[in-house]
Amino acid sequence: MNSLIVVSILALVVLYLGLFKAKNALLPVSVLGLVAALVLAVCEWNSGAAPIFSGMMHFDNFAVAFTSLTVVSTILILLLSKQYFEKISENVAEYYTIILFALAGIIIMVSYHNLSMLFVGLEIMSVSLYILAGIKKRDFASNEASLKYFLMGAFSTGFLLFGIALLYGASHSFDLSVIAKYVTDHPEGLNPIFYAGIVLIMVGMCFKVGAAPFHFWVPDVYEGSPTLITTFMATVVKTAGFAAFLRLFSICFAPLSDFWMPTLLAITIITLFIGNITALFQDNFKRMLTYSSVSHAGYMLFAIVALGATSSNAIFVYTAAYSLASIIAFAVLILVKEQTGSENFDSFNGLGKKNPFLALVVTVSMLSFAGIPLTAGFIGKFFMFSSALQEYHIWLVVLAIINAIISIFYYFRVIVAMYFKDAERKELVSNGYFKLVLGASAIITVVLGVYPSLITDLF
């Protein structure tokens, strides 16, 4: 809770800093504020026994963990923003503000205990993202991304709301525990609209996390948005989406899994295949990453499909691993694009020779994406497979394996380009922040891969 307050106030402070043209203070203040929020969040570990504010919010360990994760990711992303935003326009403070607003929405999303909170948090985040996607105002791609995201987001919100309304109609409450009680009190003979509500909410959440067939916005929006914003979307936003998704389903709908699970299973499988297969034939690295993001959404859905005791953990580990890897990949992409003006795989050619460090961290990131052992990504996949198998979804895992194999094709293209293809290029210069973020992310990725116990027994 405290971290939510800190982040909200921080956003306002940053906005004022912008007003006073204190440009150089923006980043330090934001980062320090976020660190404070992180500390405050961690301090609430094990303290959130009951929901607070009339059951609006429950800052339990789940919330603490995901808050921390998203805050950390945000810090890493902000550290990359030093020069990035300044190149776009002068309104840097507003960008920080909106990112921080989005983060506030995300903190609400991971800690809600009432559907109204979910709704408000989700919309704070979404509206902020619509804006962030479009901050390159003269850039067609950015415009297009923004408008597409907005139209489709608003459209999907309608379904989410319709679902919430139906749930309310059946259970007469927005409170998660009341809804859960409603479910358990009526072992047979729930109001049929409740089921419809579940499906529609599922659709809405699937849209937010980018699961097929509601994923269409993902590639276009991710590609069109400024890369740093894409990073934010792919990491923090995705994490939050899954946290919210899981929270709702594990608290309220777990007993009804027979009803929604087959549907979600089908969605998972479609998502895996669409994401992976489409990613294969991309020449644009960024677009490849967007499709890969879709496919990773598929893997993350495993935790919800196979809802159980380890689901939270699995999602947490997976999103952490995925976030770190994404941050590395996108960060290097920013650098590469700055130099070559292209986001294609070819622009990575010869990077291994000129910038061994960058090539190494990208390699770590790609291995983590691909789920190779000794990286965090493997632990994530391992957990997902474990939880799916726990529920005896053997075929799902087999399909997931096929997808993991396909994914090697495109993840290794980067590695191949960096190390095995030569190109005339100069050494990339990156500032200290980049090195810090890249190094830290890579090290954490490997450390988590080697000794995952650090985060695997949180819940």
Next chain:
Amino acid sequence: MSLFYLVAFLSILFSLLVIFTKNPVHSVLYLIATFFTFTIHYILLNAQFLAVVNFIVYMGAIMVLFLFVLMLMNLNKDTEPVKSNLIKIIGVIAGGALLVTLVGASKALQTSAVSAGPNSEIGLVENLGKVLFNEFLLPFELSSLLLLSALVGAILLARKDKKTQNG
């Protein structure tokens, strides 16, 4: 009772006109009419305060904004390229299918009767205010974040930028 059906008919009629009218300005006007019928529905449902807010917010603020933008862009003519009939038909079919499944999912499965009796008092300002500022205080407060972020964002995006950007 028949009033409900009349208003319901009008709601449907106007909303259909919204989407099938070619001129955007007309669409907006039909949308206002639709929202007006909704206000009547709220009154019928004894949600007076909501009716008022709906009237003010939607018809007062939102619709004006729409109109304003349309005028700004000089889109009051029927300039929209028509989508092919095929797409329209498919769209209608898809929508119809959605309706059928939605209704099938909710209604056709025999909704059980509403248990609690209607409380005529709940729609009043006093009651709503109590609920809003007790139970729903937090989301209410947080909505400010939503509005603030929208405010900042709208200005950020809609304002003409002096600095040219690229890349």
Next chain:
Amino acid sequence: MDNITATIQVVPLNHYILLSAIIFTIGVIGVLIRRNAIIIFMSVELMLNAVNLLLTAFSAYSGDASGQVFVFFIMALAAAEVAVGLAIIVMVYRNTNSIDINVLNRLKW
């Protein structure tokens, strides 16, 4: 007022659900068949209003005010979305001189 309420009571809740479903679907169809971004957006508003109506109906029938409170939040969202959405549309229009969504197909494949 009581009189009206009593009248309303004769209307089954299901009819409200049906009405809002119809309106909602009309909104969806609008989104599907139009190419003008603003009209699409208006159709989305139609969908949101259908939800509002549904929530109000549920609220009234169950005697629970929270549904109506929720409608406020939706309205707040609607306001926020309109602000942002129209800003985006204006921004796009400024660059492309069009608000036809079919023009927006540079990002694909």
Next chain:
Amino acid sequence: MNLLILLFFPLVGSIAVLLNRNYAKQTALISSIITLGFAVSMLCNFEADASKQFVVDLAWMPQFGISFKAGIDGISMLMVLLTTVLTPLIILSGFNRTFKHTSALFALILFMQSALLVVFTALDAFLFYVGWEAALIPIYFICAIWGGADRIKVTYKFFIYTFAGSLFMLLGIIYLHLQTPGNTYDLQAFYALNLDSSTQAWLFWCFFAAFAVKIPIFPFHTWQPDTYTESPTIGTMLLGGIMLKMGIYGLVRWLIPVLPLGFAEWKELALILCIIGVVYGSIIAFTQKDIKRLIAYSSIAHVGLIAAGVFTWNLQGLQGAMIQMLNHGINVIGLFFVADIIINRLNTREIALMGGIAKIAPKLSITFLIVVLGAVALPLTNGFIGEFLLLNGVFQFNIWAAAIAGLTIIFSAVYLLRMYKNVMQGTLNELTGSFKDIHGSELVVLGVVCALIIVIGVYPQPILHISEAAVNGLIGEVNSKLAF
């Protein structure tokens, strides 16, 4: 804690190599020799008749029943010896070659050694899997960075193929884990499982996929010739000498004892595939024009026989497989190194362009001949011990299988002598006229290889003794389960 030192010392060496760039080769060699020293000291303290020794059991992810548990029994000891003996040879074989990014290459080799040692000693399924995959990464980079012209495509295929197999194994491992009481990944708990035969039947294929690709067993082998050919020889040696033994080791340690009923159901099919591989690989090797490709196909034939020996699951077959794993490692390293020497000097892999080298390179011709003889399993060379036991094992299974598998005795002579003749004998030509005989580190490597070939061939009993008790134990374990 001794075992931990053995397992992670190569990693330390790997870092040392990176830090000590100017003496990368030397550092790597010293590191690998020290590792060999550790292995030998463990061998001295090793009791062949006892069960697991030097066990380490550290908490890793206790909430998932994962621990860092490793130990050595006779089978593992042999594999550890294989790894630690061959690695210095492989490193030494790179001594008078120049590589770009030398330190990276040798660091990767040492990293791989560490992963291999983990695989061969792991007593926890998760650890095994992690080691299994961890070994794949360095070899991928070794092959892809230092390989031939077509390396990118080929290594892609190699990586994806093997990765595919191992993911199915992961599926199997997790599934088994969930069946264990108390949800653990402990090997013993896996052994104690009593799954019904239909479950075991499909699980068998999960594991088999991983192992069959790695070994490779026909028809999962098509990555192998290309990869062996395109890889730098140092990588080929790692692949053929040590890495493919992971697959066979996996069969022995993880597949058959864990899934005895699945094994019982599929062993005929598996054995037939292995034997097809023997004949098929041999026949293809007949007309290969590329020297490395020829050796690659011959390797398919040889390891097919080893795998067949495992699937017979009798003492002779298994012991033959054990010792033949070692032998094949030695022989294949010898063969590939000779091929590398020749390719390096002639700048071609075409056998047809070679000839007459024996005349001006007597040392090479003798060592090459000894290696060839080892590979064709001439008595008093190491190859014979293995093939004799393997064929005997297969014979006990089925005489016709033995007769067909035994064709390798003839076929290997055909293609290897054909190769020897075309490369070494006949008349010199313009290309081979200026061939320089081997010297220095090349001589050391081939000398050691030849010495091992003969010593093991003449006095194999100590090596057979190392693994006998462990093999017997495993056989007993499986047979007791099959009896019910």
Next chain:
Amino acid sequence: MIDLVWLIPLFPFIGFLICGLGRNVLPKALLGGIASLAVIVSFAVSLGIFLQFDAKTAAVVNLFDWINVGTINIPFAFQIDQLSILMLLIITGIGSLIHIYSTAYMSHDAGFGKFFSYLNLFVFFMLLLVLGENYIIMFIGWEGVGLCSYLLIGFWYTNGEYADAAKKAFIMNRIGDLGFLIGVFVIIATFGSSSFSAVFPQAQALVSGDTTLTLITILLFIGATGKSAQLPLFTWLPDAMAGPTPVSALIHAATMVTAGIYMIARSNILFSLSPVTMSIIAVVGLATAIIAAIIALTQTDIKKVLAYSTVSQLGYMFLGLGVGAYTGAFFHVLTHAFFKALLFLGAGSVIHAMSNEQDMRNMGGLRKKLPTTFITMLAGTIAISGLPPFAGFFSKDEILAHVFEHNVVLWVIGVLGALLTAFYMFRMMFLTFWGSFRGTEEQKHHLHESPAAMTVPLIVLAILSVVGGFIGVPEALHGSHWLANYLSPIFEASNSRLGELSLSHATEYALMAVSVVGVIIAIAIAYVKYVKNGHVPLADSEARPALAKLSYHKFYFDEFYAALITKPLDALSGFFYKTVDKSGIDGIVNGVSKAPVEASKGFRLLQTGNVGFYIFAMVIGIVAVLAYSFFKF
């Protein structure tokens, strides 16, 4: 003394090491000396053992445990009995002579040291073969001599054809070896051991015609056909003449090729209990004898004639084994070793004198120039032709007598073969030593008798060829047949089952008379044709009558094998590689990997970039999800 048996193979092994390592360092004289000495010392030890050994049972000397896996226990052990002692004597004795001979013969060769190291290594392996206490140790020697044969045939490896001949020898041997090996597996599976001392007593308990025994013996016989150049695996032996002539004498005439006979003789009890195999052996042996003899009739290369003659004689030995004449067969091994080694060495002497000319069409009239060679070779030729009292007569007669008792038809064919032998051997003699010299002037100028190191072994062997037969004079000729008595412990069990020769003396005399008369007639024909009429075989290019052509081209065996085995296998190899592996399996693999890429090309088109379509797809998705949920639920 018997405990020192391990010294016998040790000396040649040491010789091998010294010659091998010192081949470029030590002077030639020393190398030759060491190598010869090593074998001579071995001979001395063997002789000592021969003199000392008089036990009825075999003595076993255990060295160390070689392979010990479960029930398979294979000790590295040697066995001494009458059979192995005689073989030891032949190997080391003739080996010594040939070593001495080689010091002169090879003196100008660059690979002198290498040659002697190989030769010593061969002796080592051959000794292992005969000393082995079990089939596995025998197999070591068995393959080891194959290796040495390979090395020595390919001694002049810079000649591609020679190298090919070496390879061919090794591979054909290997085909047999596989049979042997599987036979050993069956033995181990049946008797639980591979030791002779364990196998044979158990085998005696089995009934005659036991299927397993038949299987074992057939497999072992397959092994023997490879090593001893019998049909269908004989074609390597003539090609093996590519090696230096002393090698042909030692390996491809006297010792290695008789390993098959030794092995069957060693396992006689197994064979005696398998009448089916016995018949097969007899038929195969006889067929080999006849076919090889026919081929020898038209050969023009002096060594090739001898090679086919060797094949033919080996065929006789197998014929003998096949009819149960173990002693006779072994007797023939002994005598054949004497006279065939002699003939080869003589041929070597001729070749040496003719400056490496081997074609008899270019020889003639050498009688005067090479008197010692001529005399000794004549002795050998008479011996092989089977004229009494030379060695060949007794051994061949014993075999034929047994054959006659067994089956008259076989006997007739056998005698016919013997006549052919006499004919082509004398043809060789007449072409080489009679008539006028047909070589070049230069060759004529260089003609000289060989040095003593070469002639002395010739003389020794000639003497043995003349008197060697007396160790086995049959009763019919009032002899005691020392050999039969000496070997009786070995063949006791078999003989008691198969029965002794029961021909009357009169019949025996008649048989001897028939063959002797036949041989004389054959020699006479040869004399008329080649000396009287001075016939010289046609040049290669000229057309021959059909039968002669068939014979000259060795019945097209090589071509037949090439067409039937080599070429199809190579074609199969290409087929497997290109069609099955590359296009088939790898094609599937690549196809599987291509499928997602192709799918990707289609899938990405879904992402049209059109929001309308996206929303449409979403709606369809929602409808589908709703419908799926509710129809399923």
